[in-house]
Amino acid sequence: MFISVVIPTYNRLPILLKCLKALEVQRVSSQIQGYEIVVVDDGSSDGTYSWLEKNCELFPHVVLIKQNHGGPGLGRNNGVQQSRGDVIIFIDSDLVVTETFIESHITSLRKAWRRRGDKLCFTYGAVINTANFDSPISEPHKLTDLSWAYFATGNVAIEKTILEESGLFDPAFKLYGWEDLELGERLRQMGVELIKCPNAVGYHWHPAFSINQIPSLKQVERERAKMAIIFYRKHPTLRVRFIIQFTLFHRILWESLTLGGLINDVTIRPLLKFLIRINRPGLAMQVLRVPLNLVGVREIFREATLNGLH
Incomplete structure (x- = not known):
């Protein structure tokens, strides 16, 4: 073989x-x-x-x-x-x-x-x-x-x-x-x-998380949203909607956890810097994932509207 x-x-x-x-x-x-x-x-x-x-x-x-x-x-x-x-x-x-x-x-x-x-x-x-x-x-x-x-x-x-x-x-x-x-x-x-x-x-x-990675991480979420719509068009199932977070449940979840976007990469930046300073970049990345998920879910719903999906 x-x-x-x-x-x-x-x-x-x-x-x-x-x-x-x-x-x-x-x-x-x-x-x-x-x-x-x-x-x-x-x-x-x-x-x-x-x-x-x-x-x-x-x-x-x-x-x-x-x-x-x-x-x-x-x-x-x-x-x-x-x-x-x-x-x-x-x-x-x-x-x-x-x-x-x-x-x-x-x-x-x-x-x-x-x-x-x-x-x-x-x-x-x-x-x-x-x-x-x-x-x-x-x-x-x-x-x-x-x-x-x-x-x-x-x-x-x-x-x-x-x-x-x-x-x-x-x-x-x-x-x-x-x-x-x-x-x-x-x-x-x-x-x-x-x-x-x-x-x-x-x-x-992958390099340890640093503040200057935030713009590229947000860009990744936007790209993932565009590709998620292609994924869903090929497989328009509930299973795929959950995989890509294109559901009302995910929209409510991340909107709630971020207080409608009030908790975002700008407002939590002092916390992220503190976690990095005490050598906890991994935890900082996990904290940032919450507002990043909101960015991704909002972008998926926006792309879905642009593509005539509901």
């Missing part, structure tokens, strides 16, 4: 190098004939492609692909289409994995295939969030690392023919968010089972 690890990347060269170094030292058994690391540069402007091209001897497993900036979904599609693997593993370019990462995914997949009698399943590995750039894998597992998402492509493995049968990722998702969960809805409709694989551990690095 040959494995392809597909990684779309955009302007993340420093952490991408840690990601690739971890993948180059994988310990695999005889059940795996070999593996490749398919890196799809999504039009980066930080020199990612040229650096990897010039230093290709450092990463013998890497297959490098370049595309114009079109988003991670398009990048994953290109990676899959040019891959040689029987199994596709998707990870993000800011994920640093353990030495048994690939082996753990494949062991769990093969066990599920035997149990089911078919290959209609995928494995979902553990994702541990960390702000420790120097030593990402030293981060302990936290309650906030738990996820209930179905087919979140930060750390999943699936048989290639099943993925191709699903139709791959919809390139209409050009901005941030939802392209993987939308594919997940199609996989769910095919009867594809989610198999938890906690031994396939990846450490998701």
Whole structure:
């Protein structure tokens, strides 16, 4: 069995190098004939492609692909289409994995295939969030690392023919968010089972929260809202409305918790600065999530009105 690890990347060269170094030292058994690391540069402007091209001897497993900036979904599609693997593993370019990462995914997949009698399943590995750039894998597992998402492509493995049968990722998702969960809805409709694989551990690095990140975080919420409407148009179900928070319940919830928007990133800024000052940036981010959720929900309802949805 040959494995392809597909990684779309955009302007993340420093952490991408840690990601690739971890993948180059994988310990695999005889059940795996070999593996490749398919890196799809999504039009980066930080020199990612040229650096990897010039230093290709450092990463013998890497297959490098370049595309114009079109988003991670398009990048994953290109990676899959040019891959040689029987199994596709998707990870993000800011994920640093353990030495048994690939082996753990494949062991769990093969066990599920035997149990089911078919290959209609995928494995979902553990994702541990960390702000420790120097030593990402030293981060302990936290309650906030738990996820209930179905087919979140930060750390999943699936048989290639099943993925191709699903139709791959919809390139209409050009901005941030939802392209993987939308594919997940199609996989769910095919009867594809989610198999938890906690031994396939990846450490998701992102810089510690700081005040100057607030504008970009609000922009992400606006982009997610636009993509959420595309998601809902394709799957106009109550389930998807709850996933994207396009319900009256979510509108009332976040309006109430923020007192109609009185609690916002400006009014809570002194609290956020205090939490950062006492070295609690993670808690500051959790506090900020409340008004950010309101931004996102309001934007979804605005986009729905513009698109004639109710």
